[in-house]
Amino acid sequence: MKIHLYQLTLVLDTPGGVSAPESRRTDSAHAPALPLARDAAGRPHVPATSLAGSLRAHAEKTTGGEAARLFGELRREPDHTVATASPVRILGTRTHLPEDTDTLRRTSTAIDRDRGAAAPATLRERECLPPGTTVTAWLRLDDAPGSGLLAAELEALLPSWPVRIGGAQSTGHGRARLTRVTRRVLDLATPQGRRAWLTRGGPALFEGGQVVFPGPVHPAPQHDAPLVFGAPFSFAINDALHIGSGCRIEGGHHATDRNEHLRDHLGRPLVPGTTWKGLLRSRCAFILRSLAEHAACATLTGCGACPVCAAFGHSAVPGVSEGGLRGRLVFLDSPVLQPDGTPAETVSRDHVALDRFTGGAAAGLLFTDEVVERGQVALTIFDEPSDPHADPLDPLLRDVLLLALYDLHTGALGIGGRTTRGYGTLNGTADTAAFLEQEVPTARERLGQALSALSEEVTGG
Template identity: 25%
Template sequence: MTPWTGRRVTSRVRARGWLRTESPLHVGGLGTGPAEPLPLAVDGLNRPYVPGTTLAGVLRDWSRGAGPDALDELWGFAAARGDGGRASRVIVADALVTSDRRLDERGLPASPLSVAQLEVRSSVGIDRTTGAAAPEILYGRQVVPAGHYLRLEIDVESAESPALDEARMRALLTALAAGEIRLGAATGRGLGVVRLLDDCLDLVVDRFDSPAGLLAVLRDDATRARSLTSLGTADPELPPRRELLDIQIGWKPLAPVMVRATASGLTVDTLPLTTRVDDRHLTLVLAGSSLKGALRGHAEFVERTARGITAPQAARGASASEHSIAFRAQLDQLRAVRALFGAARDDVKDRRAGALRVEECDSLVTIPESLWLSATGADAALAAPDEREGSLPRAVRERLDDHGLAQADHVALDRWTGGAADGRLFSVLEPHSVRWEPIRLSIDLTRLGDERDHALALLLLTLRDLAAGRVPVGAAVNRGFGDIEVSGITLSGGPWHEQIELADVLNGPEISTIARAWTDYLAQEVS
């Protein structure tokens, strides 16, 4: 008898569907130079895509939950020594990024996204001592805008327990449909939110251990099809889930609130950051990196005030590199801040990703792309000759005002003459009456580990100050921008199983343990 070769497979669960990007997505590719934004991964035809290794990695990480690296028999493993190990039974294909959900005659995505449609997100570090941009801390990355699609193709091959594997596939797809699994980089700053669309999900279960099952596969029998609810009703036997705390902040601006866009307009110097809603509309956005930076800066201020210490700084006359080193030392000086927001340097002994995730915050205004092109000056050739310089055309200003935006001109005054300084006139497109979505945060309490209670205390103090109007957000906060009024902060998860207001948390029974941990933490030396 011929011995069995290869991996024994008696059944297969196959899923084919679409993931929709609910926030910008970045999966890094090959860079061209240190001065360029971090590029997006592209395939051999220069089409943006998400490698199967990236998808398999995040799916495995979600499956692992709060437990150790388990499910090796499903996801495979490599032996620490020697040639032992086994390949994964989960096969994940590369996911092409597309503009819509059409497939060609071969079943491949028909509308790959062009690299010309990518956006660029830039970020800068703010020195805690000077309040100005920290040297050598400007960086940017290309992102796929929200509202695009990824082609998802997953197979799970089984030999011994097909019912269990079907249940695990159901759990994975359910988590994707709920938006629980993030893709790519900077997920702690709100990037990488994807959601599985259930209206176009194809699920089939193939059996290879009987003639009838083999014939059904060859004939493409419709009886092989399954729905997500009917797929694998058994217990998936996954490790314990991670413990999360969700926070929602309702707010409204008291002054213009915006994040500055990287590029200037032809007429207006400073524009608010926008992101695409669909093919013909945009909206204003507060980047998750900006919101997280504001919260981190204030959390550092709270802890340094409580400890009576100042932020490390470079000596007067130091080089740009020395100032950059001092800035990284500012970020990594405080252990509770590192636990919440992450560490900046590789040489920090407990370096890890921060437990706090801050989502992107979109405005509730939808701006037609044609109007935005007029506001930025991209269609300046269409303007009347007397309307091309100095100010936006009146018709454009009126339409922008309907959307809560207005051009404001500013000029610097000469300290000697008292008149306008030459060459110092600049303009800003200010969102003066724009409504916004709530700010949403989440904390991975499992990741906090032993730092949990005192890190949670620091976050609650930061949220208390945010509710009191002490934390401005966005750009130009020293020039009258960024003031907000918080209407309510609710928490759910962790110690609070039911949704609860921040004021009730600060006066509840759980706060005594958290406060005691904070006091004990402050008694320790800064590490």
């Protein structure tokens, strides 16, 4: 019998991780609502089950449903159930954060579809692993004597594995790549193999393995789905931008506290994928309902039946989808940069509320925002349906999304906080503006025709 031992090295390219809300500390008001899963020593942990599920899902997509050979199956027959164990076993994982870094915290809130502002009681905080985090996984595969077929299948599968770790994947979280695979084969029919198997254990048993990836026979992994519009959009800040982090910076003696701008793991001001997704979903639904009331839902959880829910996802809807649906549109985080690629600078802006009776400044209501006045952001939108055989993105939704982006470009739609006070206005840069100006007239025409046909179908005319 031959035992194949594989050591996999994965690196996170975006914030991610597996949440464990059941482990949240109830005695701390500052504990995140979605803390990371941790091991017995308190270290951030990526459970082996998460990687096993992701790898199996990739095998089913790649092999056309023939994943049972590698990952077992549970099949129901008319009079009994057949269970087959997985030949591939993920024995464990170990998570290593980049040196001198800690976990990240991201806050977000839902957008009220009617008011266009933050919905009450929807503020939530998520703890994430920073980009650059390394996850080491140890796999064992027991192949049939003299066969090697299962090992060859697994090694052919790994290079194309689009690794996704944890939730919030439609806002770009958890995107990782496989950087290294080593293999050690123990032949238990030989004294050397039996000696290693009986005298060593844990990660030490995997030492001295042969590197099988990257290698000259394997192509570079392609993890990114196609861009919805073929290229990212680029927007320049027109006035000031403030995306709150949920934290306040103490101002010190005789100074006001400051509402901190959200930053990424490198300290750059950031527009998170959650902001892009929430803003554009809300605007797409608003545009459709403005043209035809029945064309899109207005609920926070989604109806599960309209084009907006199909593209952006929705929560569980009784009678429609008991488990909900992950959005096929993926919005990545956007660091705010200067034209030369360096991080944009932030400044402080003081504000004070007005006294409704005197018309002057209200006492004790001075506050300060940390804002970005100059910079650019790149909006990247992937089309990544969970089903590889899914139909292309609905042309109606594509046109509506174009109109929402055009509203962002023209200033009809603001982003971030204080948008009714002059903040959050963006303008498309030259290439983005030219693309939108060219595509929007045709999109409006197609949208009008599609909604006219839909209206006739609903009314029976």
